[in-house]
Amino acid sequence: MILRFINNKIEKNNPKILSAWIFYDWANSVYSLVITSTIFPIYYSILTTERNTKNYNEYRNVWYDTPIRSIIQIFGQKYEPDALFSYSFTISFIMVVISTFLLSSLADVTGNKKNFLKFFCYLGAFSCIGLFFFIEKSQILYGLFLNITASVGFWGSMVFYNSYLPDIATEDRQDQVSAKGYMLGYLGSMLLLILCLFLIEVVAPEDEKLLYIRICFALTGMWWLGFAQYTFKFLPKNHKQEGIRRKTVIINSFKTFYLLYRRIIKNKNLSFFLLSFYFYSVGVQTIFLIAALFGTNEINLESYKLIISILLIQLIAILGAYLCSQFSKVIGNKVVLIICISIWVVICLGGYLLDKTDPNIEYYYYIAAAMVGLVMGGIQSLSRSTYSKMLPEEDKDITATYFSFYDILEKLAIILGTFISGYLINKTGNMSNSIFAMSLFFFVGLFFMILVKIKK
Helix, strand or coil, X not given: CCCCCCCCCCCCCCHHHHHHHHHHHHHHHHHHHHHHHXXXXXXXXXXXXXXXXXXXXXXXXXXXXXXXXXXXXXXXXXXXXXXXXXXXXXXHHHHHHHHHHHHHHHHHHHCCHHHHHHHHHHHHHHHHHHHHHCCCHHHHHHHHHHHHHHHHHHHHHHHXXXXXXXXXXXXXXXXXXXXXXXXXXXXXXXXXXXXHHHHHHHHCCHHHHHHHHHHHHHHHHHHHHHHHHHHHHHCCCCCCCCCCCHHHHHHHHHHHHHHHHHHHXXXXXXXXXXXXXXXXXXXXHHHHXXXXXXXXXXXXXXXXXXXXXXHHHHHHHHHHHHHHHHHHHHHCHHHHHHHHHHHHHHHHHHHHHCCCCCCCHHHHHHHHHHHHHXXXXXXXXXXXXXXXXXXXXXXXHHHHHHHHHHHHHHHHHHHHHHHHHHHHHHHHCCCHHHHHHHHHHHHXXXXXXXXXXXXX
């Protein structure tokens, strides 16, 4: 939050309030895994693929399928469908950054934090339910619009959800409470994804699979909406701050960020870390958002195999986060981050060089997915903890402002990454060049990380 307010009227470490807060992770994490990572990209790819053609590779003496994608025309401009998908996230994160910046401080002052949380939750959940009515290619703008609003709803709600933590838990309990939320969210999203896989691959007749995919969209929204009610019932409202004008809060938000920016650029070491974090986050977050489309359209992976690969990534990500935390105790955070970034470079270059005519390409994709899982969880968890350790000792009382800067920087990285990805897909007609471009961002991130000095 930009202006953090510690609400003395909320009882800290109250078990019922903590449980209500933790349970929102169970409610909303299904969106990130089921909609963003797997089922919506698969469905979107199916609707925007006209047909598959057979091509022959003389060198390998094999026939292979090549999907012919529909070109989407908007306001007289022609776009590759995957480019539009990427652009939709660019738009959504621009909206998230603006709303985060303006509303987070306002919520503290007006005492409307809970209402803002509800608004974004309902926006995201009803957008997921609305995707049930995304039936055919002619509705592509409707589907992308709901993809944008669902993303805004999810990330917008997370701003206010996370800001509750210092209000409801003492500092010594915050890590534990946050970890419980993460684990519960992971469990809930995995359960729903497995249920969706069962419905689509086992229950659904062959000619009704698309209907069952749309049912999964609605299930995701209802899960999010329904389980969030427990959170809303027991999570208290934050206290209204008296005597502070709303206009003053917004102006102070800009001033606070400007002053923080001035402090950061004077701290060369912290500047190098944040530059590194920004550039490798462009790659990490963009690959996370387009991975399912890459598997569908570049590798021609069947839907159920793609879902299994995403589940594999999620499982290995937990192991990766644990291993990175253990290795960091022995060799230090910086070395582990350098290793993680280097592995990301290898993944990107390997993805760029993948030959879809290779009969073993499916297995190569699984290997790449396992590597992504290994470094995805590790680099995200270690980045935040490393940043926390690098904050100046004299600024420990404004860590909330530092982390607001950190979170907005990550979202700005997503905006740049998804825009570049969409642009390259639209210009070249394939996703391989986008993957290669991400490797360049990892190289830049690696360069700045080498310059960082972190005390062991």
